[in-house]
Amino acid sequence: MNPIPFNLPVVIGNEMKYIQEAITNRKLSGDGPFTKKSTELFEKRYGFKKAFLTTSCTDALEMCSLLCDLQEGDEVILPSYTFVSTANPFVLRGAKLIFCDSSDQNPNIDVDAIEALVTPRTKVIVVVHYAGIACDMDKVNAIAQRHNLLVVEDAAQAIDSFYKGKPLGSFGHLSAFSFHETKNIISGEGGMTVINDEKYKERAEIIREKGTNRTKFFRGEIDKYGWVDVGSSFLPSELNAAYLLAQLESIDIIQKKRVAIWDAYHARLKSLQGRLKLPFVPDFATNNAHMYYIGCGSLKERTELAAYLKQNHIHAVFHYLSLHKSEFYASKYTGAELPNSDMWTDTLLRLPLYYDLTIDQANLICDKIEAFFHV
Numbered sequence: 458m459n460p461i462p463f464n465l466p467v468v469i470g471n472e473m474k475y476i477q478e479a480i481t482n483r484k485l486s487g488d489g490p491f492t493k494k495s496t497e498l499f500e501k502r503y504g505f506k507k508a509f510l511t512t513s514c515t516d517a518l519e520m521c522s523l524l525c526d527l528q529e530g531d532e533v534i535l536p537s538y539t540f541v542s543t544a545n546p547f548v549l550r551g552a553k554l555i556f557c558d559s560s561d562q563n564p565n566i567d568v569d570a571i572e573a574l575v576t577p578r579t580k581v582i583v584v585v586h587y588a589g590i591a592c593d594m595d596k597v598n599a600i601a602q603r604h605n606l607l608v609v610e611d612a613a614q615a616i617d618s619f620y621k622g623k624p625l626g627s628f629g630h631l632s633a634f635s636f637h638e639t640k641n642i643i644s645g646e647g648g649m650t651v652i653n654d655e656k657y658k659e660r661a662e663i664i665r666e667k668g669t670n671r672t673k674f675f676r677g678e679i680d681k682y683g684w685v686d687v688g689s690s691f692l693p694s695e696l697n698a699a700y701l702l703a704q705l706e707s708i709d710i711i712q713k714k715r716v717a718i719w720d721a722y723h724a725r726l727k728s729l730q731g732r733l734k735l736p737f738v739p740d741f742a743t744n745n746a747h748m749y750y751i752g753c754g755s756l757k758e759r760t761e762l763a764a765y766l767k768q769n770h771i772h773a774v775f776h777y778l779s780l781h782k783s784e785f786y787a788s789k790y791t792g793a794e795l796p797n798s799d800m801w802t803d804t805l806l807r808l809p810l811y812y813d814l815t816i817d818q819a820n821l822i823c824d825k826i827e828a829f830f831h832v
């Protein structure tokens with residue numbers, strides 16, 4: 458049997474053609490026609506006020522962090538069960554991280570635990586829509602409004618997913634998406650910053666262009682450009698944008714396929730509900746089929762199941778390690794125990810899910826999982 462990898466980057470059809478076109482254009486640096494077209498498509502499809510392509514979601518989150526204008530010692534509330542890129546951009550600005558526990562129903566931040574963590578130093582709440590499943594954004598935004606806080610959505614996994622009918626990434630003041638090759642639509646490495654509050658638009662443009670007002674200059678609004686603020690180089694190359702555009706134009710095809718695979722897993726694994734925790738999608742959320750994960754009964758069980766699948770040439774992988782217990786942050790962390798974050802750290806296992814995975818393969822993976830549990 459051919460090994461089944463955890464992920465295989467999707468190629469949908471026009472990638473080579475568009476990359477060739479970018480080369481022919483003799484315009485390879487950022488903000489050329491492919492960047493422009495992709496950005497406009499995102500803005501149009503999801504109604505985002507302003508989107509900026511970036512080199513990664515990590516960079517998009519760094520842009521968000523710079524825009525939050527944090528002072529040394531300001532506090533940022535975020536889940537502990539997340540990728541380091543949710544946290545690093547805020548640490549780089551001198552913020553203190555206040556980790557919040559996850560829900561026990563799914564790995565998203567426990568929105569009911571957020572408000573108790575707010576202090577006079579709190580500036581930002583960062584939420585992560587884990588597996589592309591929405592956090593309860595009405596609750597998050599109500600807390601933010603009560604305490605005058607900014608909300609940043611780490612929507613890295615959440616493209617084409619919705620909360621009460623509105624696209625994720627449009628609820629925070631700022632949000633960030635990823636087009637890393639493990640996400641639903643990709644450009645190898647790539648990301649996007651979304652600005653939902655107009656007042657951040659001009660500064661975002663400057664931060665993204667190394668702290669210069671170069672974008673304004675190219676629009677002909679000023680006759681020379683210079684250094685006006687802090688910033689960095691967050692623009693992706695046109696080669697990346699070309700790959701991304703091909704994917705974006707086919708997003709409905711990609712999503713349909715992913716959802717079919719997700720549904721196949723879910724239909725089969727229902728028989729194991731009780732022994733396994735299956736993904737929980739609240740009524741207010743849609744499922745963009747970014748990920749199919751299962752929650753095992755213990756770390757030991759997960760380790761054995763992953764090893765059993767590996768013997769059967771199936772690569773299933775665990776995910777995050779609680780950041781409040783990380784080598785880098787444990788000694789700085791002064792908050793409470795976060796039992797759900799630790800539970801997901803120990804028990805969550807992600808199954809292969811990528812565009813080229815067949816339903817037969819998904820069924821075969823389920824066969825093996827059932828065999829492991831002797832059902």
Ligand SMILES: *Cc1c(COP(=O)(O)O)cnc(C)c1O
Pocket residue numbers: 512513514515516539540542543585611613614634635636637646647648
């Ligand atoms: C993938 C991911 C990131 C980082 O995205 P990059 O584009 O690789 O920088 C950040 N946060 C979450 C939740 C992710 O899943």
